[in-house]
Amino acid sequence: MENPEVNVPKMGLLAFLRKLPSMNRNLILFFKEILDQNDGLIKLPNKLTLTDDAELIRYFLQKNNSNYIKTSLVRTFVRDQIGDGLFTSDGKYWLKQRRAIQAGFHKKKLVGISKIMLDEINQYMDNILDVYAETNQEIDLEKEMTYLASKVVSKSLFGQEFDNEKIDVIDDSIAKANEYIVAVAKQPFLKPWYHLNGAYKHIVKQKNIRDKFILDFIEERKKSGESKDDLLGMLLDTEYEDGSKMTNKQLLDESIILIVAGNKTSAVTMAWLFYLLAKHPGIEEKVLQSVTEILGDEEPSIESIRSLTYPLQVLEETMRMYPVVWLIDREPVEDDEFSGIKIKKGEDIAAFVYGLHHNPKYWKDPECFDPERFTPENKKEQVPFSYLPFGGGPRICIGKNFAIMEMQFILAMFIRRYKFVLSPGQNIGFKPLLTLSPTNGIKVRVQKRNPAS
Numbered sequence: 001m002e003n004p005e006v007n008v009p010k011m012g013l014l015a016f017l018r019k020l021p022s023m024n025r026n027l028i029l030f031f032k033e034i035l036d037q038n039d040g041l042i043k044l045p046n047k048l049t050l051t052d053d054a055e056l057i058r059y060f061l062q063k064n065n066s067n068y069i070k071t072s073l074v075r076t077f078v079r080d081q082i083g084d085g086l087f088t089s090d091g092k093y094w095l096k097q098r099r100a101i102q103a104g105f106h107k108k109k110l111v112g113i114s115k116i117m118l119d120e121i122n123q124y125m126d127n128i129l130d131v132y133a134e135t136n137q138e139i140d141l142e143k144e145m146t147y148l149a150s151k152v153v154s155k156s157l158f159g160q161e162f163d164n165e166k167i168d169v170i171d172d173s174i175a176k177a178n179e180y181i182v183a184v185a186k187q188p189f190l191k192p193w194y195h196l197n198g199a200y201k202h203i204v205k206q207k208n209i210r211d212k213f214i215l216d217f218i219e220e221r222k223k224s225g226e227s228k229d230d231l232l233g234m235l236l237d238t239e240y241e242d243g244s245k246m247t248n249k250q251l252l253d254e255s256i257i258l259i260v261a262g263n264k265t266s267a268v269t270m271a272w273l274f275y276l277l278a279k280h281p282g283i284e285e286k287v288l289q290s291v292t293e294i295l296g297d298e299e300p301s302i303e304s305i306r307s308l309t310y311p312l313q314v315l316e317e318t319m320r321m322y323p324v325v326w327l328i329d330r331e332p333v334e335d336d337e338f339s340g341i342k343i344k345k346g347e348d349i350a351a352f353v354y355g356l357h358h359n360p361k362y363w364k365d366p367e368c369f370d371p372e373r374f375t376p377e378n379k380k381e382q383v384p385f386s387y388l389p390f391g392g393g394p395r396i397c398i399g400k401n402f403a404i405m406e407m408q409f410i411l412a413m414f415i416r417r418y419k420f421v422l423s424p425g426q427n428i429g430f431k432p433l434l435t436l437s438p439t440n441g442i443k444v445r446v447q448k449r450n451p452a453s
C-alpha cells in the first residue's frame with residue numbers, strides 16, 4: 001500500500017528573513033528550534049530539506065544511498081580547493097577509491113601508525129604541555145589540540161621525517177581554503193569580488209606551493225623504493241582490481257583529503273572532551289581511575305585501549321553532545337520518496353546531526369552529559385541512526401578507527417599527567433563553521449598531577 005503524501009512544512013522567504021538575526025547569532029540553535037517546532041522536518045526557502053529524524057536519515061544515507069551524491073557546494077568549491085579525493089568524489093570513481101583505500105585503515109594496518117601517534121603525543125607533552133604547566137600559562141585548548149592533531153595526522157600520513165615547516169604551510173593553505181569555502185557558501189554573490197580583489201589568486205598560489213611540497217615528497221618516496229608503515233606507504237601499495245596503482249595526482253588528492261578530514265575533527269572533539277571533564281570532576285576522576293587501573297604506567301597500545309571501556313564511553317558521549325560534523329548533506333540524483341515524503345531531484349537534503357543527538361525522541365534528558373548512555377547494554381537500546389558522529393551508510397568515516405585510537409591515546413596519556421583547569425569568567429558557546437567549534441576557544445591552565453614527574 002502506498003503511503004499518503006506528507007505535507008513537508010515550508011519556511012517562506014519572509015519568515016526566513018525575519019529569522020535572519022537569530023540565524024546569524026547561532027545557526028545550529030536556529031535549526032534546532034525550527035525542527036522542534038515542525039516535528040523534525042522542514043524545507044527552507046533555498047529548497048534544502050532539513051531533518052533530525054533517524055529513519056529518514058537512514059533512508060538517504062544508507063538504504064537508498066545510491067540516489068544521493070555530495071551537494072553542488074562540495075562538487076564545485078570544495079573540490080576546486082582540496083581536489084577529487086574520497087570525501088569529494090561520487091559514484092563509480094568514489095567506490096573504486098573507497099574499496100582500494102579501506103583496507104589500509106583496518107586495525108591490523110594501524111599498528112605502525114600507532115607508534116607514530118604515540119611518539120608525536122609524547123613529544124608534545126614533554127616539549128610543550130610540560131612547559132605550559134611549569135609557567136602556569138593560559139592556553140586555548142582548541143588551538144593546542146589543532147596543533148597536536150595536525151602533527152599526528154601529517155606524520156601518520158607522510159612519516160616522521162616529514163618537515164614540520166612544510167606541515168605548517170600545508171595547514172595554513174587548508175585553513176585559508178576552508179575560510180574561502182565558508183565565505184562563498186554564506187554569500188555566493190561575493191565570489192566575483194574575491195576574484196577581483198586578489199583573494200582567490202592568493203589562495204591558488206598557496207595551494208600550488210602546498211601541492212608541490214606533497215608531490216615532491218611522493219616522488220622522493222617512490223624513488224627511494226622504501227616501503228613504510230605510514231598512510232602514504234599504504235596508498236602507494238594500494239592496487240586496484242586490475243592490478244594498476246594510483247597516479248601521483250590521485251595520491252596527492254587522497255593525501256590532502258586525509259589531512260583535511262582528519263585534523264580539525266579530532267582536535268575539536270578533544271577540546272570539547274577536556275572541557276567536559278573539567279566541568280565534571282566526578283567523571284574525570286573515574287576516567288583517571290580506569291586508565292591507571294588498566295594501564296598503570298604503561299604506554300597505551302592498539303591492544304590495551306580495547307580495555308579502556310569507560311574512557312571510550314566518555315569519548316562517545318562527548319561526540320553525542322558536540323558532534324563536530326553537525327550536518328551531513330546530499331543531493332538526490334532522481335526524484336525519490338520515503339514514507340510519503342517527496343524528495344525532488346536536485347533539491348538538497350540534510351541530516352542535522354546536532355539535532356539528532358539532542359532529540360528527546362532518542363535521548364532521555366539530552367542536555368545532560370552522561371557517559372552511562374554508552375555502556376554496552378545501553379548501546380543495544382539505541383535507535384539505529386540516532387547516533388552519527390562518524391556519519392552512516394557506505395560513506396561512513398573511513399578514519400573512524402584511526403580517530404578513536406588517536407583520541408583514546410591522547411585521553412589516556414594526558415589524564416595521567418595533567419589536569420586542565422578552566423579559566424574563570426568564560427561563557428563557552430559554539431559556532432558552527434565547517435566543524436562545531438567553541439565560539440572563542442576554551443581557555444585553561446595546565447596543572448601537573450605529580451609536579452615532581
Ligand code: HEM
Nearest residue numbers: 086087261262265266269325389390391395397398399403
Ligand atoms: C573525531 C574525528 C572524526 C570525525 C567526527 C569524523 C567524521 C566524519 C563524518 C561524519 C564523515 C561522513 C561525511 C559524509 O557522509 O558526508 C566522515 C568522512 C570521512 N572522514 Fe572522518 N571524521 C573524523 C576523523 C577522521 C580521520 C582521522 C580521518 C583520516 C585520517 C578521516 C577521514 C575521512 C574521510 C576520507 C571521509 C570521507 C569518506 C567517504 O566519503 O568515503 N576522518 N568523517
